[in-house]
Amino acid sequence: MKTTYARLRRTLGQLAYEKRYGVRTAELIELDQLGIAGEQRGYYVAASWRTLRRTLSRKEVTARDVFIDFGSGMGRMVLEAARFPFGKVIGVELSDELHEIAKDNVQRTRQRLHCRDIELVQTDVLEYEIPDDVSVVFFNNPFQGPVFTTVIERLVATLDRNPRELKIIYYNPVEEQTIMATGRATIARRLVHARRRTAGSPFGVTKVFVLR
Ligand SMILES: C[S@@+](CC[C@H](N)C(=O)[O-])C[C@H]1O[C@@H](n2cnc3c(N)ncnc32)[C@H](O)[C@@H]1O
Incomplete structure (x- = not known):
């Protein structure tokens, strides 16, 4: 009963966000419905609104910072990131359909966003050339x-090539070991974002890694 109530409250909260910003991001779509299913690819479901606000402080972000969401879907985290004073916010998404929805979402909210330089790129992440000045990266378990x-x-x-500090915010960090195996990462924060979760499972947790 308590769980059903909590889930309902969360769903209503998310819908209130969608309505307030006039955007569409809250759906669960299997990638075969989009014609892009592939072995190490997941599905589309957006991370919770407020994820960035809970893991990143405004004071940490300046106009020299560049944010990338790898597997940006309908652009929810791009919209969230663009409310911070980032110099540039980038979303990289494989699905043309989701990319078009993200473009529409950015268009509808542009006036409310702090960051003016928002780039949405429709491509397979393997075809994308990562800029040397990216400083905050977001993954919502997009591929493994x-x-x-x-x-x-x-x-x-x-x-x-460009020594600096890089933050990785990883929602449902299924591939945490790959990051730790670089020998360059420390875990700066761990946040539980799901009320009910199986102990030890990467699902329901967001971790912030710092790489140097
Ligand atoms: C779980 S969704 C996350 C969406 C978004 N980051 C968010 O939290 O709102 C993962 C996304 O990764 C995308 N994706 C999967 N494989 C990809 C690839 N190889 N290149 C780019 N995007 C990919 C999927 O199409 C999907 O939209």
């Missing part, structure tokens, strides 16, 4: 296995 490993290796390569 070799695809995730390649993206982490490419992020580490950006650190070698």
Whole structure:
């Protein structure tokens, strides 16, 4: 009873956000419905609104910071990030359909957003050239296995070319070990975002890693 009530409250809260911002991001879509299913790819479901506000302080972000959501879907985290004073916010998404919805969502909310430089890129993440100045990365468990490993290796390569601190905010961190195996990461924060979760499971947790 308590759980049903909590779930209902959460759903109503999320819908209130959608209504307030006039956007559409709250759906669960299997990738075969979008024609892009693939072995190490997940599904589309947005992270909770407020995830960034709960893991990142405004004071940590300046106009020199660049944010990327890898697997940005309908753009919910791009919208959230653009409320921070980032110099640039980027969303990289494989699905053309989700990319178009994200573009529409950004268009509808642009006036309310702090960051003016928002770039939505429709491509497979493996085709995307990661900029050397990215400083905050978001993953909502978008892909696993070799695809995730390649993206982490490419992020580490950006650190070698341009030494700096890189934050990775990882919602449902299924591939945490891949990040730790770089030998460059420490865990800065751990946040439980699901009320009911199986102990030890990566689902229901967000972790913030700092790589140098
Ligand atoms: C769980 S959803 C997360 C959406 C968004 N980050 C959010 O939290 O609102 C994962 C997204 O990753 C995308 N994705 C999966 N494989 C991808 C790839 N190889 N390149 C780019 N995007 C990919 C999916 O299409 C899906 O939209």
